[in-house]
Amino acid sequence: MGYAEKRGTYWRGRYKIDRGQYGTVTDVSGGVTRFRTKRDAELAADDAEAAIRRGGRRDPAIGRTTFGEYASRWYEAQDLAASTMQNYRRHIEEHLMPTFENTAIADIRATDISAWEKKERAVPYAPSSVKTWRGTLHLILADAMEEGIRDTNPAAKRRGRGKRAGRSRNRGPEKTVTTLAGTLLIAERAALLSGRDDEFVAVALMGLTGIRWGELVGLETEYVRGTSVRVEWQLYELDTGEMHRCPPKDDSHRTIDVPEGLAGLLAGHLARTQPKPCACHGRTYVFGGHRAANGAARNFGPKLVDVARRAGVSTGTVSAVLNRPDSVPDVTQLRVRAAVQELGYVRGGSSGGLAAHWRRNGFATWLFQPAATGWYPRKAPSPARPVPLLGSPWPGVPVRGRNAAGRADACWLPIARGLTPHGLRHTHKTLMEELAVPPKLMDERMGHEDGSVQARYSHVTPVMRTRLMDGLTEVWEAALTQRREMSEGSPVTVLDELLKA
The missing domain is CATH 1.10.443.10 (Intergrase catalytic core)
Known part of the structure; x- marks a missing residue:
């Protein structure tokens, strides 16, 4: 016997498909039918359940809704934190749509999902990332199942299936820590x-x-x-x-x-x-x-503070040497100018607002x-490389600008x-x-x-x-x-x- 379920401002009809499986009364497009009264929902659910008992099937058009159409409608219906919505959108657009977009919801099989998962791992993407994307697919198909578009969720994994290695949630790559x-x-x-x-x-x-x-x-x-x-x-x-x-x-x-x-x-x-x-x-x-900041002029060379640290003086002293040299002792001037030359500091560059x-x-x-x-990481077209340093004072001052590696005498x-x-x-x-x-x-x-x-x-x-x-x-x-x-x-x-x- 079907029953009605209150969903906010409307009722929907629910009926039994099989043991432990329930469906929802839907329209020809696969969307949930919204009834104004509880009685209408119950009558429609009774009719759907009676059709199941007679061996009838739901309208085939319901299951022909493509994954792309349903996923777009599903995403628009969510009301979650901005970070969660962003993650769902990335999962759907970048990893699920390329494979399943034009496939009917009813035609997605567990073997299709396994093949997709194997392909993603071969890219290679991290196993934890692939697991997260499969979780999003599971959630979408679970909601499709609840709406009666399909009877089972092919993204669900049976307990104990898969490779033995790494089955325990307590296993995984070691996390690096320090003191x-x-x-x-x-x-x-x-x-x-x-x-x-x-x-x-x-x-x-x-x-x-x-x-x-x-x-x-x-x-x-x-x-x-x-x-x-x-x-x-x-x-x-x-x-x-x-x-x-x-x-x-x-x-x-x-x-x-x-x-x-x-x-x-x-x-x-x-x-x-x-x-x-x-x-x-x-x-x-x-x-x-x-x-x-984005749009601000950039100066990627050494900064005034780098010269000050190299010379062992304050930034005010460096500024005085560059602008009012007569106010600074000769010995200090020599130290500052030597630091300017060693670091390759160039005046006049404006870094704009931070x-x-x-x-x-x-x-x-x-x-x-x-x-x-x-080490600086690899960033095309530059390969990974050690941080170039002037070894004094310890632990070293990073060298920036043109030919930084040639002027360096140490690394970390x-x-x-x-x-x-x-x-x-x-x-x-x-x-x-x-x-x-x-x-x-x-x-x-x-x-x-x-x-x-x-x-x-x-x-x-x-x-x-x-x-x-x-x-x-x-x-x-x-x-x-x-x-x-x-x-x-x-x-x-x-x-x-x-x-x-």
Whole structure:
């Protein structure tokens, strides 16, 4: 016997097809029929179920709806977060449509999906990516099945099918992590590559809090509160280039305690940079982009700050040497001019305005990866290459401009090959494990949620928080001691001050 199901402002008819299988009354185009009254929906469902019992079939035209037509209609009906909508659209347009667009929904078979999956893996795409795209296909076909367009979902995998290797969800490629001392060295190198101290503070913040990338970029100044940071928003980069302001992943709003040393770094950073509201959101963010904004004139050569670090003076002194040489001692002038010649600094280039926000790919490709590995990645037409350096002062000053490799006399050794910005989140969780932090506090800090009974009966106390801050402070100071044993100073101003302190 059919039945009616309330769906917002209308009723739809549902009927039994077979044991455990139900269909929905549809029109000739395959769309769900919307009934104004419950009675009408029940009558139509009864008729459809009676036809099934008599051995009849639904109108063949219903199952002839192509995947392209249905997927487009399905996508338009979704009302999800902008990031999720973007991902679904990319999955459909770039990976599902090329194979299934003109295929009727009723004609898609499990073997077709297996062949498509094998072809995607051969490109090669990462197995995890292919699994994600298959999940989207499964979702679309499940909704088509619910609407009665087809009776089964060919994208569903039977338990235990497939290769034995990698069947467990706990298996997978090893995630690269590092120590807090490694994080400190990467932060120093990132600051040297960008030519400013902001990146040192940002990488240190990621390593000491486990904050996500979008949460770091979207951190507003009002949420830096002394010895804590409040995660209230994130900035998610859409394919259009827009930085979308939205709640953190899984609504993981939280307050993260920070050690006093990191709190001092953040306070000093805000006092030094004096952030202004961005034009795109009208809000004041803690960190801003390190490259010229789109459309701004670019100068890719060495910057004034690079000359200052090479000569061991302030940027004001370099400016004075270039503009008012009579006001600077001769010895200082010689040092500055030697640095200008060695680095290939050219005056008169304007870098225009900096972008309001970091871009994930730009930060990871040109700052984080070279800092972690010592190599710039392959970027057509240029092959992968070591970061060219002048070895003094230690750990070296990146050389930029024409014939940079010819003028360099050193390069960096790798710290952690394969480490990504997200890998610092894994690093922080591992560090807390080493410090024997209670699981409840770890979950709160990472923005995770444990729904087990044990977690419900566990609570975070001030004593737990104090012990964690003491532990992080001790490890941070040990990392600074290790760094000072390598060299007593640093070209990065904020780190140099920490080492001297």
